Structure formats: C-alpha cells, structure tokens
C-alpha cells in the first residue's frame with residue numbers, strides 16, 4: 001500500500017461533486033437556490 005489512495009480519493013471526490021444541486025434551469029427560484037448551495 002502507498003499514500004496514493006489520498007490522491008485517488010481526491011480525484012473521485014471531485015468527479016462525484018455535483019455542479020448543480022437543483023434543476024437550476026427550471027425557474028428563477030431553483031436557480032437562486034442552486035447558487036446558494038454552491039456557495040455554501
């Protein structure tokens with residue numbers, strides 16, 4: 001075993017991180033909520 005699992009975990013985490021949390025294209029309210037979650 002090596003420490004490479006750390007880099008692997010970071011890579012997987014980035015890949016799984018959603019770009020959006022809501023149907024941001026649905027309406028203004030969804031877009032605003034999505035933006036709020038992305039900033040948090």
Ligand SMILES: [Zn+2]
Pocket residue numbers: 026027028029030031
């Ligand atoms: Zn909506």
